[in-house]
Amino acid sequence: MAITRYHPVHALLYLVISFLAMAMIFLSLGAPFVAVLEVIIYAGAIIVLFIFVVMMLNLGKDTAQQESAWLRPRVWLIPALLSLVLFGEMATLLIAGAEDEMQIAVVDPKRLSMSLYGGYIIAVELIGFLLMAGIVGAAHIGKHPKKHLHRFLEEKEMGEHEINI
Amino acid sequence: MLGYIPALPFLGFLVLSLGGRVLPRSAAAVIGVGTVVVAALLTMVVGIRWLQVPPVPGEYNLLLWNWFTTGDLSVAFRLRVDALTLVFVFIITFVGALIHIYSTAYMKHDRDHARFFACMNLFVGAMLLLVMADNLVLLYLGWEGVGLCSYLLIGFWYEMPANCSAANKAFLVTRIGDTAMLIGLFLLYRQLGTFDIQTILQRSPHQFLRGANDITLIAFLLLAGGMGKSAQIPLQTWLPDAMAGPSPVSALIHAATMVTAGVYLIARMHVLFLLSPQAMAATALIGGITLFVAGCSAMVQTDIKRVLAYSTISQIGYMFLALGLGAWGAAIFHFFTHAFFKALLFLAAGAVIESLHHEQDIFRMGGLRRRLPLVFYTFLAGAAALAALPFVSAGFYSKDPILWYAYSARGGSVFLYLLSLAGAGLTAFYSTRLVVVVFGGEQRTPVTEKPGKVMTIALVILAVLAVTAGFIEWPRGLFSRFLEGVLPAPVLKDGLPSEGLFQLIAVAVTLLGIYSGYVLYRRRQEVLLRWRQSARIRAVRLFFLNGWGFDALYRTLFVRPFLFISGINKPDWLDWLNKGVVRASLTLSSLLSVSQNGSLRWYIAGVLIGVLFIITLQFFL
């Protein structure tokens, strides 16, 4: 559902639902820590970011109209075709393998953390780099050019220009 | 000490070519002239020692180093000086030194001062190597070296395209001769297994039958090489155009030395020629025809240097004639005197041209006898030698024996004798014409500057030699006796009338030529005017002027078809392949660049299609 809505906020809400469902799946697979993490970070922080941007750019009715004008069923044809081919191949590959029953055993958060700080410590450090890079990059890119004049003065200047026409 | 003689000019060449631009003019001149002068002095020392104590094997031999050894063949840098070589070395260094001294004054104002002396030094070095070589490979090295230097020096003022094409022409025409000679050398090696000259000369009589086909072929090929370098018919077309170079170049290369390389080759390999009577006859015939044809052409030329060029061709024709008749010593002696007077004539012509500010048309000169007296007298000495003025000029003592042998030698005939006699008359005629027209009459072009002291000293020395050099042979045979260890005497026919009769005839013809020249051009100039009216005479004159049409002939036979054929392939079909590749890649690129349209969705689709492709492969592999 998330992918077919016109209004961005609708799409985001459906995305939240999708994430929550995913968390449940994780829980049933015996990964409680990951499930909680999904809800907190994915559904918590990332969706919030999206919502912020949508609000800042004021994407509402206009976007919905644009998208409805653009998204005729005809447009979905080729992408759907390609995607179906890919899905078909992947499914074939997967089903062809032997279907074993899966024993669900809960993997403790403790085990997870032992593995993280044990074997995967370097990867953790690298992820730290990545996040740092992300922060710095986002901060730099999102910077607005400095305004030299106070906004009142700017408006007044523009007003004067209008009078002189 | 022998090794220094060729080494010094090479050293001079290296220094001047590498550092010529940074050296001041005077230093470049000193180096350029100094090397050749020192070489000349060394030659004189060697010569004096030779005369005092003649070496027992008749030669000086010096091994410098082993050049290369491949398989059975071993070629060394070995210098060998015998009597023949000594004559040539003396001429090359001595006349070369005088010409170098003259050039310091002649090329004083030229921009490329150092390059000139570098090329001249290289030339002297290569020529010395040629005559001092002990084996044919080294000789060929020198041969090619002088060809290169001739090209460099003819095209010395390369900014004029005419000079460049003259240099190209010289190089290409002599190339034909060089290739023939190379084939001859290869054939010789195949038969005898060595390149060593002395070994070849000793073994050939045992290896080849007299008059057999193989030796005749070799001799003809060597003759062709000589013909190319020495500008004999049919390879003579390059020499008149080579006058585009500076006058000292014409003097050194195209009068005294390089063009005599062919004479040296044939004289050196005389054993091979003696084994092939056909080649000897061909040499004599070529020499005879050349001297007559060139003499006719020299009669009507208007450029002073072209007259001298055709005259050179003609005189070398005499040398070839003598070689073909077996009169080796006479040919070398004629070379000896010719070097002096021809170099003198060219240098004096250069002085005249410079004084008249680059005027080369003789009919625009005149009246220089009083303005340039020293040049006049030296030129007169040279022209007298050329015309073989009896008793007082060197030319007489060298040309006269050739005329005698043209009749009396085993290969001689009445035809050759009459041909050479006519040539002598023509020579006398055009020499007189030259002197009278350039120096007599009224002055048509003003003299802008007189030649300097340096130039005149060189001219005077050469003039003295032109007069006196002949006296070496006067008590008949000092020169020939000097050479007799190396070159055999000519074989004469039986039952001959006395030589004196022939000498008298020669003197008479020479005087007739001089007299007619003088009368026609000084006293009875109206005869000339009348001749100019007649269309037939004008046509003949034009024919002679164009060198008997050889240039036109070669142009139609070779140059035009070649240009035609190369013009056909101008839209080069092989090039089409290259262009096709370029065009294909450009088309492909423009086709593929459609996909780089900046649309994000296209890119994602591209990635997807790639992934699909790879996964699909899974099913088939």
Place this chain on the structure above:
Amino acid sequence: MTPIGANTVLVVAAALFVLGLAAALTRKNIIFILIAVEVMLNASGLAFVAAGAKWHQPDGQVMFLFILAMAAAEISVGLALVLQIYHQHKTLDVEDLKELSD
């Protein structure tokens, strides 16, 4: 609960992934494309966790953690870029942002 095999979960993940891909191909607005990318990342995370659960190893979850962190960083930078794009071009249409074309 009926026992399910790991392959089933993977098929689910594949389906999710393909859906996200189709959306990414079709949508014009950048925001929607980013949403589709989120869906795809989620699907791949599911695949990892499923694999880890099959073998009772924590490695699958560790991988999911990394994917999560990466997605967070990517989204933050991507949205900052979206802001800049909107400021400069006043449009969020991908078709209009073709300046890197040939």
